[in-house]
Amino acid sequence: MAKTKDENTENSILNAAKNVFQSKGMDGARMQEIADKAGINKAMLHYYYRSKQLLFEAVFKNAFALLAPQLNKVLNDDSSIEDKIRNFTSNYISFIIKHPYLPAFIIQELNRNPSFILKLKQNKGFPNLEKFKKQVNLEIEQKLIKPIHAEQLFINIMALNIFPFVATPLIKAFANINDKAFKQLMKDRKEEVADFIINSIKI
């Protein structure tokens, strides 16, 4: 396929692998297809990455490293809960529109192999709820927001932002809309979702 200045072979392999793995998953991906897309011989894949498993892990870690900082924004910055939610929602949806396969890929592969997340958890920078919890409880005490468990609020924020990009075909079918209308709906959500959440918790 297009080899738009992939510089070195190692990188063009990773790019091709990203493509194939993210659209077909570990089980559906074929080493031959990755090699073809990278424009090289299949043996090169093993020369640079030893095995399908290791190549996959390189792709997965890359993908996760892209997603994690986005989540940390909600959890670890110092603005108010309301500002956080507005910022995060707008940024996150913009981000995902650029990487539409990402969330479904990560979720699918973690379901296939849940123990894989244990490795990721050890990295520093792995999202952690502690600070967010304290902040939520503080704002509840200060009567800034209605009582809610921080975990539930966090799940709700994730769900409202991520779900449509994971269940795209389902939503398109139920709402009976085409690709263009779906994209518009997602753009609208940048504001709608934040309003929806804040409406619910604001006193």
Added chain:
Amino acid sequence: MAKTKDENTENSILNAAKNVFQSKGMDGARMQEIADKAGINKAMLHYYYRSKQLLFEAVFKNAFALLAPQLNKVLNDDSSIEDKIRNFTSNYISFIIKHPYLPAFIIQELNRNPSFILKLKQNKGFPNLEKFKKQVNLEIEQKLIKPIHAEQLFINIMALNIFPFVATPLIKAFANINDKAFKQLMKDRKEEVADFIINSIKI
């Protein structure tokens, strides 16, 4: 595996196939494993279902047929929006706790092959938003709920209810909780999610 009165072979195959396909997906599933779990010879799979693809489709249609009526409850019954949301949320989460693999399976396979949903769309009983849209707009006119696009509200309801069961490993890792705590969190959501939605749209 356990062959607890599976009656006929055809059914025990379908059961085994359900197990394997729903936990490993189409690409990860192996005919041999299905045969072993059903306690029969691999040739029987082809005798009764001709091919992996057809066996898979039988499982998938079964799964979808289980999910669709649940969604139609929100869309086509005659109670108020508020009652619908409360009923649906409580029922749906109970339902999914009994079939935890279902939503991830359906979403994963539709992402793998989005055109597959076209076949399903032709079935009557396929969820449709028209009635729900009218009702939402009516209740907005009557000042019973705040203005919101019906599609967005529907997406939000789906997201808040379904997402945690699709992204279970992710949520468990972020919230740093074990299986027991996660299950409790999900039970709590039966009420919390409905409150969250209604808080947001109620005037």
Added chain:
DNA sequence: ATTTAGTTTAACCATTTGGTTAACAAAAGT
């Protein structure tokens, strides 16, 4: 009792797939 239709099995087959090997080319050290 014998035919017939449906069910089940073991052995087999062709293809696909991840991975390896050996030869070769091109840089990089010396």
Added chain:
DNA sequence: ACTTTTGTTAACCAAATGGTTAAACTAAAT
């Protein structure tokens, strides 16, 4: 100049995999 290291290829391999076949078994129908 030559030796070593790195990058690349084509051909090959063993295992796995979906699928087929022909024969055997079973039970009801004739």
